[in-house]
């Protein structure tokens with residue numbers, strides 16, 4: 008593989024596109040390992056959520072947190088360092104619902120969030136209104152180098168416990184990041200990360216009422232946080 012990694016293959020440097028990352032993970036883990044981890048995480052998240060009367064996604068976040076606490080070298084990330092919060096972050100409906108719930112529970116005013124991010128929100132809104140068909144990379148370019156709507160003035164995430172998978176996978180094991188371009192960020196190479204997006208997609212599928220469900224194909228639609236906020240606002244007006 009051409010990706011730059013540490014000696015033990017514990018992480019890869021810099022941001023990589025999802026195809027490159029997928030190739031790296033397939034190189035590192037067998038299909039059998041990937042399938043087993045996927046099945047275990049879906050089952051454990053749904054089972055523990057039923058027992059603990061919480062959401063399957065919260066349980067999955069706990070599993071991921073444990074891996075990052077125990078399974079990889081200590082992270083250098085710390086509160087106030089927010090380089091990775093200046094890029095496009097996308098998430099599924101399930102992750103967005105978790106963010107809204109977190110905001111409600113912690114008194115985060117989504118109207119205020121919208122207001123302080125008006126610049127990037129307007130950019131995304133313009134594209135939506137023009138009906139342009141952008142690919143994922145172009146969507147992210149719209150908001151690159153701008154603070155995430157949920158980044159507080161103190162450089163902290165206001166919905167940290169429920170931040171999306173996108174945010175959890177960009178970390179630093181060696182040194183601290185020095186640029187918003189994320190060339191210093193590293194991605195952990197753990198099985199849980201390899202299957203994270205598919206696990207979340209399956210949890211969303213299983214939580215969808217049967218009458219509305221489509222055949223599960225391994226993914227769910229994702230939208231930029233700015234896009235979700237626009238939809239949230241429209242819903243409030245109705």
Ligand code: SF4
Nearest residue numbers: 092155157158164174
């Ligand atoms: S959701 Fe939180 S962790 Fe993710 S980019 Fe925004 S502020 Fe940063």
